[in-house]
Amino acid sequence: MLVSSSTASGSRSRIKLGMWLLLAPLCLWLLLLIILPHIELLSFSLSDPDEGGLTLSFYGEFFNEPLYWRTFLRTAIMSILATALTLVIAFPVAFFIAKMIKGRSKGILFAMCLIPFWVSELVRTFGWMILLRESGVISSGLQWLGLADSGVELLYTDATIMLGLVYSAMLFMVVPLVSTLDSLDDSYIEAGYDLGGNNWNIMREIIIPHATPGIVSGCIIVFMLSLGNYLTPVLLGGKDSLWFTEQIYTQFITRFNWEQGSAFGILLLLLSSLIVWLGLKVTGQSFTKTMG
């Protein structure tokens, strides 16, 4: 009895050790790249450079200076809009890939969604610029067709930023959606029709509830990516894109105000988490259920 229990606890502790070893890279990654920098950021943002000691003045600056919080608000609203747009575009695509086609063409289509991401984000964004600038492909095309008299500037508008955001986030919505829709057995949809359902309420009562975890995780990823995106808003939106990450960049690089930049970084983290949390609350989802 004694022997068996001691070996049992021995093997259990061995299992524990193995688990820790397996988790070590993840823990290291979290510690080195996420937790440590953020602790550093936090301490920076709270320290007073002139007199030493602690201060909340850098956080106060965010709320007192309308430019800052308005920029954040604008960034958040645009990101939410981009997320919604991405979902609306990606859902039919994902549904088509997962449910409407069978066999080889399914894999090919899925790969086609992936191919744009083979190219670096910078190059892709420049691609958009080549298409959209005043002397770009679309502008000259319009002129050639006689639809425009002079060059049309399609860059540096909110719509262009939105386009870029949706484009660069599409894959991160399609992949979770395809995988959840794939796991929905066709017989559920057929059972829905068999019991008298039409396209609309089968979508609403059977397909969307099933795809909810995919929708939620896709939305969280796309929202966070859009909010934290720097390249796309700056390149496609130009100087006046007013993206919050740009403010952080300015504080760190242009103004050398690391304390203010750190405060913004921490605020970005907190406020975006708050928005995600609110979103989950409003839609009645839980984070663990989505990820599990």
Next chain:
Amino acid sequence: MQTDAIDLACENICKHFSEFTAVDNVSFTIPQGSFFSILGPSGCGKTTLLRMLAGFESPTSGDILIKNKSVLDVPPNKRPINMVFQHLALFPTMNIEQNIGYGLRRQGVAKAEIAERVAAVLKRVGLPDSGKKRVDQLSGGQRQRIALARCLVLNPTLLLLDEPLGALDLKLREQMKIELKQLQKEFGTTFVYITHDQSEALVMSDQIAVMNQGKFEQVGTPHELYYQPKTAFVASFVGDTNRWSGVVKSSVNQEDHQTQYQVTTNDGLTLDCVSQSSDIPVSSNVDVFVRPEAITVSLSAMDNCLENQLECQVENILFDGAKSQIIAIDKQSGGCITAAMPQTADFMGLKAGDAVYLSFSAKQALSFSEKQGEMNASL
């Protein structure tokens, strides 16, 4: 037994998948309130046929009539037919009540009435308290009943069931067989039941269609299929049977319109047997089928009136309680014969190596022209 109203009629239904013929010229009618089974081996086209009835596939040719009206142009959600899917397809995102109420909500039934009807049907299937449960909180047999209730609450003209017991374990399957039949009687709904398990079909059905390679081989009551199989396939597929291939030596017309044949089997036995068809020519090839329970076992040679008697040695005894079987080797040909073990005291001590005499009458040895079998196999 039933009224004469015909619920479902299929006329010359064919279904081709490019080159492949999955359902080949099938016609049948199902009277109202009956339990109709389609029995056949895997891949013979049962599911394809059922999906055509439900409206998920359209037949290449032929017509489907429900209550004498063609439903070919009616989409699945408008047909008065419901289906219990092979894996039930209970919606996991809804609880039991919502599952059962789904069809009623589609019909625009008032909320209060939905609650009432759902509660009533739950009671009828014997699960009155499980309305609020999730699907994964129910056992296999309970889910089975919920799937049935979800269809029956809509009062369909026709209920299709695609091997619904396939996923259950043996014990539960036996129990559900009886329950299904009882529910069908209570509700009075016409059932079309698909299975590859002959015992399911025999126990529950009023009528069985035996299907092979896209065709109906025979449609009849369980009794007819078992005792008067029309084809070699039916004889071998429904129930256990001993089989000999042989050549017809002579034929005699009996006074009761049956023809009695004398057949020499390929392993050298001479058997007297009968056939449904009277035109098997002498020296043509036939298959002879004898059911194990049609064989009389005795410990000493009987000078009785049974036409066939074989002297055998017990090779093995497959003990299965009341369904025990004797595997015996025929002394003359060395062939294997299965016979049902008599449950009398004389045979309690029977063991391998003992000599037994197996006898059966010509009437219980059914022969089928081999050509027929070949024809079925080649199609």
